[in-house]
Amino acid sequence: MDVENAVLELCSLPAQVLWSFVCVYRTTCRSPPGGGSTLLLDNEEEETRKYAEPLIGSDCRQGSTSEMADLWQNAMDHAVALARRAGEVVREALQDDRKVMTKSCSVDLVTQTDQKVEQLIIQSVKEKFPTHSFIGEESVAAGEACVLTDCPTWIVDPIDGTTNFVHAFPFVAVSIGFSVNRQMEFAVVYSCLEDKMYTARRGKGAFCNGEPLQVSGQEDIKQSIISTEFGSSRDPEAVEKIFLSLRSILCIPVHGVRGAGTAAINMCHVASGCVEAYYEVGIHVWDVAAGSLLVSEAGGVLMDVDGGAADLMSRRIVAANSRTIAERLVSEIHSFSPLRDDATP
Ligand SMILES: Nc1ncnc2c1ncn2[C@@H]1O[C@H](CO)[C@@H](O)[C@H]1OP(=O)(O)O
Numbered sequence: 001m002d003v004e005n006a007v008l009e010l011c012s013l014p015a016q017v018l019w020s021f022v023c024v025y026r027t028t029c030r031s032p033p034g035g036g037s038t039l040l041l042d043n044e045e046e047e048t049r050k051y052a053e054p055l056i057g058s059d060c061r062q063g064s065t066s067e068m069a070d071l072w073q074n075a076m077d078h079a080v081a082l083a084r085r086a087g088e089v090v091r092e093a094l095q096d097d098r099k100v101m102t103k104s105c106s107v108d109l110v111t112q113t114d115q116k117v118e119q120l121i122i123q124s125v126k127e128k129f130p131t132h133s134f135i136g137e138e139s140v141a142a143g144e145a146c147v148l149t150d151c152p153t154w155i156v157d158p159i160d161g162t163t164n165f166v167h168a169f170p171f172v173a174v175s176i177g178f179s180v181n182r183q184m185e186f187a188v189v190y191s192c193l194e195d196k197m198y199t200a201r202r203g204k205g206a207f208c209n210g211e212p213l214q215v216s217g218q219e220d221i222k223q224s225i226i227s228t229e230f231g232s233s234r235d236p237e238a239v240e241k242i243f244l245s246l247r248s249i250l251c252i253p254v255h256g257v258r259g260a261g262t263a264a265i266n267m268c269h270v271a272s273g274c275v276e277a278y279y280e281v282g283i284h285v286w287d288v289a290a291g292s293l294l295v296s297e298a299g300g301v302l303m304d305v306d307g308g309a310a311d312l313m314s315r316r317i318v319a320a321n322s323r324t325i326a327e328r329l330v331s332e333i334h335s336f337s338p339l340r341d342d343a344t345p
């Protein structure tokens with residue numbers, strides 16, 4: 001059962017009874033050693049107690065239930081602080097020469113700053129939340145598995161927009177998504193050169209620097225801006241499909257096609273309402289995990305490029321202000337299927 005729903009259902013019980021339930025739940029829901037999902041973990045004890053305690057002497061039915069049930073606020077606060085620190089490192093690195101290396105091909109770039117920022121984030125999270133899992137762009141590039149389990153998982157792109165960073169093109173983001181039971185719980189995208197901190201918490205809305213975000217209300221694709229990227233694949237078949245899609249969409253016609261050079265910021269633009277939709281084939285889970293929650297919490301929809309359910313591991317995404325715009329886009333996209341992020345080698 002969902003932890004938060006369980007707590008909500010029990011909110012009419014006296015505080016002492018509730019705390020007993022929490023202790024029993026903690027004991028009974030642990031995974032067997034070495035496998036399975038973990039619902040409540042040692043380091044969440046503090047959070048659990050924090051949100052149970054306000055019940056004492058108060059009637060939870062009068063308003064504090066959502067706060068009480070938010071078990072992950074402490075982790076989210078930590079993610080925001082880490083993203084801000086990572087952003088400082090990125091800004092400082094822009095003052096220096098950037099040594100550029102390549103990964104899958106000559107236009108898939110990485111710098112020492114990508115690696116340094118990912119290490120900074122992962123080390124800090126490991127100290128504070130030692131039982132949590134990670135999927136990090138540079139860790140996967142170094143050979144770690146890219147598998148999403150039910151465990152609390154930090155999905156980290158230390159620099160989304162590395163090509164922009166290398167060229168000092170001013171859209172660079174630190175992207176941190178957090179999932180539990182394979183569902184996004186919170187999202188932090190820090191656009192560090194604009195100093196914009198985008199945050200979202202499941203069921204509680206999306207924000208930029210604390211201001212609530214709302215997707216555009218535009219339902220006519222001919223009055224819309226669509227964003228996408230060319231990505232890093234130069235495989236002729238993929239490039240052909242990318243151009244066919246772009247041509248079809250441009251000639252609907254739409255008001256314009258844009259691309260910030262980072263999937264995370266493109267999705268923040270959808271959440272903010274200045275772009276109606278973003279689509280791309282070839283992205284990775286770390287590019288879109290946080291952005292997906294920002295879009296849905298701002299009132300938008302997520303979809304596969306063929307119109308099915310969005311799948312963060314599939315390397316295909318449509319993120320739109322509405323189902324109408326998403327489905328219209330899908331009808332113009334020439335889709336293809338890159339190797340999934342969780343494909344077994
Ligand atoms: N040459 C390139 N041009 C555009 N995006 C690229 C790219 N190489 C990799 N990407 C990645 O693909 C995503 C969507 O285009 C971007 O967010 C970017 O994430 P990255 O900077 O974290 O690698």
Ligand SMILES: [Mg+2]
Nearest residue numbers: 157160161287
């Ligand atoms: Mg990225």
